[in-house]
Amino acid sequence: MNQRIDLPTDWYLVQYMHTEAQNKPMLETKSNNLWCNFPNDIKDIDDIVVVPRPVRGDGRQQLNFTQEQLAAFRGVVIDRYDEYRSILPPKPYLDRLVKMMVDGYRSDRCYVPFFVQGVDNYGNAETCSCGGSMPMLGNVLENVDEVFNKHRSATNYDPDEKQRDCSYCMTQYEIMNLYVEGVVSKEDMLRIPSFRFGGVLDEVDRTGARLFDKGILTVSHTAS
Numbered sequence: 633m634n635q636r637i638d639l640p641t642d643w644y645l646v647q648y649m650h651t652e653a654q655n656k657p658m659l660e661t662k663s664n665n666l667w668c669n670f671p672n673d674i675k676d677i678d679d680i681v682v683v684p685r686p687v688r689g690d691g692r693q694q695l696n697f698t699q700e701q702l703a704a705f706r707g708v709v710i711d712r713y714d715e716y717r718s719i720l721p722p723k724p725y726l727d728r729l730v731k732m733m734v735d736g737y738r739s740d741r742c743y744v745p746f747f748v749q750g751v752d753n754y755g756n757a758e759t760c761s762c763g764g765s766m767p768m769l770g771n772v773l774e775n776v777d778e779v780f781n782k783h784r785s786a787t788n789y790d791p792d793e794k795q796r797d798c799s800y801c802m803t804q805y806e807i808m809n810l811y812v813e814g815v816v817s818k819e820d821m822l823r824i825p826s827f828r829f830g831g832v833l834d835e836v837d838r839t840g841a842r843l844f845d846k847g848i849l850t851v852s853h854t855a856s
């Protein structure tokens with residue numbers, strides 16, 4: 633018997649340079665495009681959010697956008713945001729993403745390691761699951777309390793310490809940064825399927841409040 637399960641699903645697409653698609657406006661080309669080959673007009677798909685991410689790390693040298701592609705990308709996701717709003721993340725995410733791509737470096741603080749804990753197949757806990765060269769926090773198979781307490785106490789990471797991995801980094805988790813900075817509203821967060829899953833946004837709220845209490849965050853997004 634077939635059983636329907638409503639599983640919240642987000643798609644994260646790394647946007648990269650594709651020679652056959654150069655200069656074509658993204659989201660609008662239907663084959664060999666910069667996003668994906670969608671079988672139907674993506675704007676007609678219900679309840680899906682497509683979060684573009686840049687190529688990071690060494691791959692950027694070969695796969696980064698050309699200036700023309702960046703202009704085309706901006707033309708769709710910024711200038712025509714209202715047209716694509718139903719499938720795009722909150723606009724402040726796209727503003728921050730495009731700014732970083734234009735500047736060529738990240739200038740915003742990041743709180744992702746306080747919200748996300750990545751663990752590899754051997755139990756090694758990473759400082760940031762998006763930053764492969766940062767130190768490990770410990771091993772959850774050997775000492776789970778040590779890792780948990782370090783993470784919980786927000787001593788696992790310093791947002792003001794310049795990390796090489798952070799110099800040009802933006803991922804889907806940035807949306808949590810923008811939310812706890814008070815830039816993205818709760819209403820906009822709830823447009824994203826995974827944040828509608830029971831308890832997820834409550835935990836983000838609790839972590840944001842803890843960061844504010846510790847002085848790591850300077851705004852309290854839960855205060856108003």
Ligand code: SF4
Pocket residue numbers: 742743744745760761762763795797798799801802803805
């Ligand atoms: S900028 Fe990227 S690598 Fe650095 S802490 Fe944030 S998510 Fe991790």
